[in-house]
Amino acid sequence: MAKVKFFFPDSHDYVDPTFDFIKETNNEHRVIQRDDKYAHELFSKPVYDGILVSKAIVDGLNGVKGRYSVAQRQRFFREGVYKFFRLPKSYETMGDCGAFSYAKEYEPLYTIDEVNEFYVNSGFTNGISLDHIIFDFESTKKKVINEQLKECQRRQEITLTLANDFLKANTKLNFVPYGVAHGWNPESYASSVIALQKMGYKTIALGGMIPLKSTEILSVLKHVNDIRNKDTKFHLLGINRLDFITEFAKFGVTSFDSTSPLMKGLKDDKFNYHTHQDDYTSIGLPQVDANHNMRKLVKTGAIDQNEAFDLEKDCLNAVVQFDLGNISKESLLNKLVNYEKLYSPESSRIDAMNKVLTDKPWKKCPCEICQEIGIHTLLKRGAARNRRRGFHNLYIAYEKLQRELN
Numbered sequence: 001m002a003k004v005k006f007f008f009p010d011s012h013d014y015v016d017p018t019f020d021f022i023k024e025t026n027n028e029h030r031v032i033q034r035d036d037k038y039a040h041e042l043f044s045k046p047v048y049d050g051i052l053v054s055k056a057i058v059d060g061l062n063g064v065k066g067r068y069s070v071a072q073r074q075r076f077f078r079e080g081v082y083k084f085f086r087l088p089k090s091y092e093t094m095g096d097c098g099a100f101s102y103a104k105e106y107e108p109l110y111t112i113d114e115v116n117e118f119y120v121n122s123g124f125t126n127g128i129s130l131d132h133i134i135f136d137f138e139s140t141k142k143k144v145i146n147e148q149l150k151e152c153q154r155r156q157e158i159t160l161t162l163a164n165d166f167l168k169a170n171t172k173l174n175f176v177p178y179g180v181a182h183g184w185n186p187e188s189y190a191s192s193v194i195a196l197q198k199m200g201y202k203t204i205a206l207g208g209m210i211p212l213k214s215t216e217i218l219s220v221l222k223h224v225n226d227i228r229n230k231d232t233k234f235h236l237l238g239i240n241r242l243d244f245i246t247e248f249a250k251f252g253v254t255s256f257d258s259t260s261p262l263m264k265g266l267k268d269d270k271f272n273y274h275t276h277q278d279d280y281t282s283i284g285l286p287q288v289d290a291n292h293n294m295r296k297l298v299k300t301g302a303i304d305q306n307e308a309f310d311l312e313k314d315c316l317n318a319v320v321q322f323d324l325g326n327i328s329k330e331s332l333l334n335k336l337v338n339y340e341k342l343y344s345p346e347s348s349r350i351d352a353m354n355k356v357l358t359d360k361p362w363k364k365c366p367c368e369i370c371q372e373i374g375i376h377t378l379l380k381r382g383a384a385r386n387r388r389r390g391f392h393n394l395y396i397a398y399e400k401l402q403r404e405l406n
Contacts, residue, residue, distance in 0.1 A: 004249050005049035006401055007094050007257035008394065009238075010085070011057065012067050014038050015391070019384045021376050022320070024287075026384075033072060038085060039391045043368050047394040050091045050125075052257045053081060055110065055118045056098025062109050080123035094257070095119045095175075096128040096237075099207070103133045107158060112165050116173060124175050126203075128237075129166040131159040131180035134208050137216065138185040152184040160195050167199050178205045178235060186223035193224045197232060205235040214241050221251035228252050242397065245404050261397040265390030266383075270352070273378055273389055274396045275361050281352035282380040282389060283336065285319065286343060288312050290382060294343055303342050311339040322357070323375040329357045367395040 014036035018027040027035070039047050058073055060066035068076060076084045081093045095118060102109045108130050119127035132155045136144045144152055163179040170177045179196035181204055183189030189206065196204050206224070209217050217239065224234070233254040240258030241248070248256075264272050271279035288294050288308045297303045315335050322332040337350055362370045362377050369392045370377050377392055379385050 002249060002254065004245055004253060004401065004405060005092065005255040006398060007050045007052040007092070007255060008039070008048040008262075009052040009054070009257050009259050011259065013262060013387060013390070015042070015384060015387050017042075021373060021384070024382070024384075038087075039394055040088075040091065041086060042391060043395060046091075047391070047398045048091075049255075050093055051081075051085060051087065052094040052096060053122070053124075054096050054098030054101075055115065056101035059118065061098070061101050077121055080121075082123060092126060093122075093124045094126040094128065094178075095122060095124040096205075097130050099131050099133050103135070108132050108162070112162065112169055115166070116169055119175055120173055126178060127170075127173075127175045128178040128205050128235075129159075129180050130162040131182065131207060132162075134182040134184055136184045137208075137212060139216075144184045149184070152188070156182050156188065156192060160192060163196055163201070164199050167201065176203055177201070178203045180205045180207050180237075181224070182208050183220070186220045189220045190223040190227050193232075194227050197227075197229050202229075202231055203233050203235065205237050207237040209236065210238045214244050217241070218244065218247060218251075221248060221253065225251035240397070242400050242404060245401060249405070261393035262387075262390035265393045266386050272380070272393075273356070273361065274393045275365065276396065276400065278359070278361070280356045280359070280361055280378070281349065282378050282386075283319070283353055283356065283375075284340065284344075284349060285312070285315055285336070285379050285381045287382060297343060308342060311335075311342060315339045319375055319379065329354075332357065365392070367392055369395070 012033070014033060016026045016030055016035070017037045018030065019025070057067045058076055066073070081087070082089065087093070097108070097110055097115055099108070110130055112130060115127070115130050134152050134155050136148055136152055138144050159180055159182050167177055167179065179199065179201035181189055181192035181196060183192055193204055206220070209220065232252060234252045236248065236253055236256035238258060239256050240260035261274070264274070270281050272282050273280040286294050288298065288305065294308065298305045298308065318327060318332045318335045321327045322329065333350065333353060336353055337348065340348060356378055362375055369388045373388065376385050377389050
């Protein structure tokens, strides 16, 4: 089966490689981003095929600063996307507008010239046309009608007009242009694709499908594939459904982007550490002086700060000793449960903790993160550990993708 490429959207996701997991400190001389490591710098083999960077993340929008500091933004444009991300040339890069950032506006807040300038000055290999998201989608129980339908049609027309202007302006620009297809049912998506193909697009991004069920996405893909030119390729914006990737590929999908594996490691409360065999729940060990909920409990007097610090320190030491094989699972569990009773007396995760401590999945994982920091990958505790767990999930997701395709 043909390769389906995975693009990872940038949202300032990197880690300090010198972070001390025992003292829990960063290098005092660390310069954020410049001295940190992206996922592609931590693993010996790729965990994605390229990165996607949104103009809204870098430049901000409508007077609101983006995620980049002034110095980072200046360096990004001075160095270009490859040098800034320290990205080997074997990777692809894709720029987009960040349409979600202005989705509630009447029309996009960027111009074609501004978007092209961002793509060209940054040195992207691929660039997505300026678009305006359609939020509604029809189902058997809900039809898009009246004013709702008019708004969908208006946004679709804006997107197609911008795509036409974008392509005309790109006859001499050095990146692959992607038109964007939006719709509110399979038929309207197909009409967008027909229009984009008539304009001359051979690469088309299908947008607005993140909320859709996998069956609904497949229905859209079946319709657009029926009218797809033989050399037209589809990119799925924000979609990560690895179980369906072989089906997607049959309908002309050659690439997709998603932050889902990372975000599950960062923010999910359950099943946030992935393996090929099973998904596990990380071990809660919140920081007394850094976790928002813990600080609130201390401030209101709900828990004693000194007692919390003692239990936290005891648990962290026990976790390390367990990983070294110096104490039993039962001893560690007992300490973790006692700490949990302090910050979460009404709920218990003893079963989930018991499962992960019994299976010890971090010891079986060959990825560089698990090999380097061991059980710390499984601790839900601060960005240094949580983001590394997300990177581990990227490693697993990319391996799953390759297995599905092969």
